Structure formats: C-alpha cells, structure tokens
Amino acid sequence: MHIVVCVKMVPDTTQVSIDPVTNTLVREGVPFITNPFDTNAVEEAIRFKDRYGAYVTAVSMGPPAAESVLRKAISIGADEGILLSDRAFGGADTLATSTVLGLAIKRIAEKRPVDIILCGKQTIDGDTAQVGPGIARRMDIPQLTLVDEVLSVNQDQKTIKVRRKLEGYHEIVESQMPCMITVEREINTPRYPTVPGRLDADDIDIQVWSNNVLKLDPNSIGLLGSPTQVRRIFAPEREKGEIMMGEGDQKDNAVEAIFNKLIEKDIVAVK
C-alpha cells in the first residue's frame, strides 16, 4: 500500500493582517506552519502505515523553505518527502497547483503505484478546498471529500469505505482505490513527534523536483497557468454584537440560557 499525502506550508493566519492599501496579506515576520488540515491528513497516512504497513510519501509545492513541513511529516513517520519547487510554479491558483501536484503524483506512482492520496480539506490561507478535488480530476480518479472517518479498507478488492461529514448529516461511501481523500479535522488527533523522529527527519534528504523534472508546459503552471484573477482582498468589518445575556439579573443562569440558544440553533445537540 502506498499513500501520498499532500502538505502545504501556510502563514500562521492567526497572526496575519491585511494591508489596507495593497489589499494583500502582510506576511512579514509571520511564522509559517503546516496547514492544520494537512496535519490530520499526515496523521491519517501514518495510521495507514501503522495498520497496513503502508509506505508514505509526503509531497508539497512551495518555496525551498517548505521543506520544513515535509520534515515535520517525516518526523512523525512519513517515509520520504518530495518538494515541488520552481520559480515557474509561483503565483499558482488552485488549477495550476493541482496540475503540478497531479503530474508529480503520477510520476511518483510510476515508481511505486499509489493507492490513496490524502489531502487536508482545505488550507487556512486560501480556504478554497479545491486543490484536492483538482488533483483527483487531473489524475482521473475518484474523490472522497470531507472525510471524518475511514471505516474499512479491503486490500484484495482495492476498495475503501469512508464516512463524509456533510451539512447536518453523514454519508457513507465506498470507492475503488486509487482514490483521493480530503480530511476533516475531526478525523484524528495528530500525534506529537518524538525526538528521535525529529532528529531522523533533520538528516533525511528531501528530493526537490523543479519543472526540469516535471517538464510541464510553462503556460499551464504558475501565474501563467492561473485563470483566477484577484480583484481585491479585504478583511470583513467585524461588527460588534450586543450582549444578549449574562448581565444584571440574568447573570446566574447565563450558561443555561446560552446552551438553550445553541441547542435551538442546532449548533450543539444533547445526547
């Protein structure tokens, strides 16, 4: 079994502000982290490894510094890391990104057939949730998005059964492998790396594939291959709400009142 897991290095968005003049993200001094959804994808990949002895390849497209997120994946158990890095890949939208990732995974599969491609549901910088499905489309394989539980794997039949988390209900789907899965955060709790794991990951060679390796048409990748145009980015005005409960004589039963509201709006449920 071979799992490819896609990870992205993203700015820690809790610390990002938007420049009011240029309408772009102010990234100066902001630390980069592994996209949180991707940490769940990596964890799920390692669980396949624990359970079925799968081989796990972590792939990322990004600047040279993005090798850090690959090392992090390796530190908790991924077997190798491949960084897709080329100036020509820069400025890519979700279409151009999935073109590069899709081809790279095909290359990876030539050496070792791939059974499952795991992605986070979305990234916290773009929030489009399109790259995973884009990869599936370019590779012409089934896609199982928004998965919050892997129910079973049949290695002989090459099928997988998962649960998808949709609005207000769950859907259980069975699919042929190879397939592409995007995961929800609820699917697991990512493990913490051990120090021997980290030290091993520090030493491992990360392969860097530029477009010299992939040989994609320059017009289909990077900024040139991105039909998406960003007109304006802005932070939505945050309207300050009013205090509805918890003041004055309502002070004592505020907790109960809040829960009643939440239950009413179907945000929490009573078991």
Place this chain on the structure above:
Amino acid sequence: MSSIERLLFAIVFFGAVAFFLKNVFRLIATICLGRPANRFDRLWSRLRNMLVYGFGQLRVVSERFGINHFFLFWGFMVLAFVNFEFLVAGLFPDTSTVKGFSLLFMGRIPYGILMFLADIMSLVVLVCVVIAVLRRTFFRPAHIDPTLDAYFILSLVAMLMIAFFGMNACEASMGKLAMASWMPISNGLKIFVSGLSSEGVHSLARFFWWLHALVLLFFLNYLPYSKHLHVLTAIPNCFFKSESLVSTVPRLIFKKGEEFGISKAVQFQWTDLLDFMSCTECGRCQAACPATNTDKSLNPKQIIHEGKLNIFKNASAIRATRPADILAPAPKEAEMVAPLINGSEESISTEAIWECTTCGACMQVCPVFIEHAPKIVKMRQHLVMEKAEFPEELIAFFEASEQRSNPWGLAPTDRTKWTTDLNVPVITDGVKAEYLFYVGCAGAFDSRARQVTVALTKILNSAGVSWGILGNEESCCGDSLRRLGNEYVFDKMVKENLEKFSKYGIKKVITYCPHCFTTLKNDYKQYGAELDVIHHTELINNLIKQGKIKPAPSSNGAIVIHDSCYLGRYNQIYDEPRDVLKACSGGQSPLEMERCGEKSFCCGAGGGRMWMEELVGKRIYLERTQEALTSNPSTIAVACPYCMTMFEDGVKDEKAADNVKVKDIAEIVADSI
C-alpha cells in the same frame, strides 16, 4: 570463654563479616550501575554537609520527633567503639596467660569516659526505642506506614541494649567489669543477679554475651535487606548531595542515536541510585507533598521506594549476565526484567509522574537530601521525547509553545498589546537600558497578570529605573516545557533567547514571574548564560530601602502572604516580599499561613501542572486557598502569575471573592505610591 566457644564465635564472626562485606560490595556494584556524575568536587563543603546533616542530624531534628532519632543515632555512634572492642575481644578473649583485647590503651580517663557514655547512652537508646514503639503503636502519624519491619528492628535494638546491660551487670557482680566505677547503670543493675550462685551468674553472663554477639552480627547483616539500609547510605548521601541550590535536570545534548530521558533504572546517575537506597521511609516528603495531601496517586516516598525495588531487581539480572560484579555502569543495551515506568509493584506509575508540581517540598524536608523532582522530570522526558505519551491536553500546550512561543497559542504580535496606552521603552539595536524587563508570557498575555505588569512599570518609572522590554521579540523562557520533560523544545528556546540577549547586550534582567526568574537565573546557566536576574520583589525591596520609592500605608486590610515554590524553595527569597509588604503596611508584618516559608504549600500550578487538568482528588489550589482563608485576610498577597490564577479560582470557588482580593506584591506597592 572456653576454646570451643572461641572457635564457635570465630566461625560466626568471620561468616557474618564476610556476608556483610559481600552485601556491601553488591550495593556498591549496584550504585555503580548508574550513569557517571561528578560528586567529588568541593570536598570541604561536602565534608561540612556530612558533618552537619549526617552526624549533626540537622534536618532530622527539624521535626519534633527527630530528637528521638538523634539520640538513637548518637547512642549507636558511641556504642560503635564499644561494640568494636566487644567483637575483637571475642576473638582475643581474656585468658589466664594473655590479656584480652581492650581499648584501654587509649588511656584510663578517656576509656572511662567512653564507658560512662556507653552506659548512659545504652539506657537512652532503650528509652528512645520504647518511645518509638509507643509512637508507632498509639500516636502513629499518617505518613508513617505500619510496617512490621520497624518493630522488628526496634526489638533487635532493644535486645542489644538489654544484652549489654545483662552482660555488664553479671560481670560487675563477678567483679570482672573493668570500668565498673565509670558505669553506674550497669554497676547498679548487679543487684538483680546478686541472689544467684556464682555459677549461675557466670552462665547468665555467657548467655547475655552470646545474645549480644548474635544480635549484633545479625543486625549488621539485616540492614541491607530492610529500610535500615539507610544506616549505611544516609551519611554518604549527605556527603554526595547536590551542591547547587536548585536541583534541576542537567542539560541534554541532542545527538542521533542517543536515548533521551529515563525509562530504565540504570539510566539514572549513580547518585540517584544512592538516593533510592538512602530512603529511611520517614514519610516527611509524603506529609509535605501537595499531590499526596490531596489524595492523588503520587507519593514521593513511594517513588523512591519503587525506584529502590526496581534497581535491586534489575541489578541482580544484570549481574547474572556479567561474569563477576564489575564496578562499572550498566551497558546501554542492558535488558531490564522489571520496567521502571508502569509495570508491577517495582515500577512507578505514569499517573504519579504527571501529578508532580515540582514544588520541591519533598526535597526541602528530606533529612538525607534525596532529590525526588529531577528524577520525575527525567522520566517525563522519556515519556514526552521518546514515546510522545502524555496527558492529551498537553499537546495543545506543546504545539502552542513551539509555534507561537507562548502557552496559550496567542498571536506573538499580541505580546505587546498591554503597552498600547503606555509609553513603554523597547530595547532595540539603538535603544539601550540598564535592565531588561522580561515580561513573560503570563505578564504579556494573561489579562489579570497584565495588570501586575502595568503596576510594575509604574513602580519602575516612579523609581527612575532605566528599563526596557524586548517587545514582540520576547519569547517564552521554556519553564513549563522543561518541567514537563519537553527538553528538546526547551533547548531550542534557550538558544534563541540567549542569542537575542547577547544581540542586545542584555546583562541585567527583571522578571515578574518566579518561573521565568528561576529559569533565566538557574537553568540558563547550563548554557553558559551570565545574567544578573532579579525578581521584582527583590528589586522593589531594594528601591524602598534606597528611598527611591516611598510607599504610604494603604488600605489593604489584613494581608496574608503566600510563598511561591520557585521563589522560596528554589531561590530562597522569603524576606524580600515580607519586607516590601511591611513597608506598605506601616511596619506591620503580613499574616502567615500554617505552611509558610520553606514549608510553603504549592498552589498547584508548578511543574507544568498549570496547563493540565486536575481530575483526581481535591484541587490543590482549593486546599491552599482554604488554608489562606483561615486567617481571615482581606488580601492574599502573591508574587507569581500562576499562584495568582490559582488563588483567584480558589476564592471564587469558596465564594469569598467579594471580601478577599488576590493581589500581586507589585500591585500593593503601586497602589501605595
């Protein structure tokens, strides 16, 4: 003494001594299985410790009942000479032609004094034994386990003394007691045998003589198998005790192929193994421990006891694989028959390991200087760094600390939010200041602690101190990470922080949090840092003494003071906070809790427990808050942001928040200037 008797005694004596020496050698070989540690430095200071704490029993007598042990101990010290003479004289007895072995050669008067002391001390020991038995039976404190072992040893000691007097009384009656005039008790006891025939007295003398000899030799050999092993190890342990004020874990070097933390008893340093063997099971650590006191599974005495059982069990297995006892550390790949963590009764449970607040109360009261907390932290290191196994709530803390350099995972750019409406100098390449005010994560992010930070800046400004902060360049000191065993991330943090400090030429640091304080001051020393770190209570006290701030008595009412573990026990700062409070209360000393100063009771947040759930037993903070409230204070004075959080929760739980305020000492001062 007949020649048969003499032969018999020689056989018993040499057999017993050989067996004893074999056991001592085995103990030494077991201690040597541990990793190396240099505890042969500063010999004069060590010698002093041995005299003061070993022979002087200074810590033993710090508790009332310790005086009983003091007399037992000194009784045995005196009797050691007499028993030595007794045993040698057994091999070389008085015969008609040759005079038996005697210490008389030391001079008649000194020998007489020795005999006088031995006579008196034997009675003292006997009385002490009776008191000990009565205490154990009728007034047993909760921290003393009702073991039969203790009664057995006490009865051996009693038998030894009875035999001593019996033997001497008979000899006195026969006129053979060499120093009868110096031994009033023995001499006086002869009236009990005066009614017997001379043969009867002679037989009785032989009986007591043999009783004395056999009990003595048995006692010697029973020691290594009981808690009275401490008779052999306690004094060396006082000699080899840690010489540093703060007993913390040593720095680790992160190299591939190494194992980090401790999962096998033989990975401890030899001094730790000696610690295990030195425990007297007096239970003082257990009586002081905040976890034990609130019904948790951690009991420091039990940790040490389990460590001892574990090393003994594993040591015999290791010895079996080696051709002979070798005085060398255990091989790295040595297989353990009993796991150190989570296993049988010779193992330490992970629950206990995670329940420690590293408050150091156990180490403060241990009469033989056992270092409990560093051992626990070393086992945490194994669990965190090798196994990634820890209570699940810690993962958020670890990730936040590593990625955002603060425990809450708040945006590092918010670190200076508290300065928004203030004019706070920031140390940069161009801007220098005498002191760096290292605000700390709590002081910068926690809304309550931020009020203390602001109060402190008011004090610094009004005293005209030259100070500045690092602004958003400040990052976490790593205290909780280190106490929780995440040494790897701590190591990275120290290096980054020290780089920043040296970049801006920082030499003097003010901290508000005792955790930052001890970490920068003591832990960072392992990285060669030479920082002059001062806690705000010390600084404020200096400023008051220098007349730079003049607090006017304020209306805080009755103030009760709480000593933070990391300020008090870890850094011996007890007087400064009290002096400051006195200055703010018109010379009136603050109220004290029953457990104060060196015996202060932890608030429950140290050792990384701040970031963990406390689901077992009573909440430690509640126990402490209730203690504080018994003095009917209107203010609880603290000097630590963690203690602040815990007490604020405590007074709310106790529905006392309307009447009792929790204030940092800096706030009390700022209010009065």
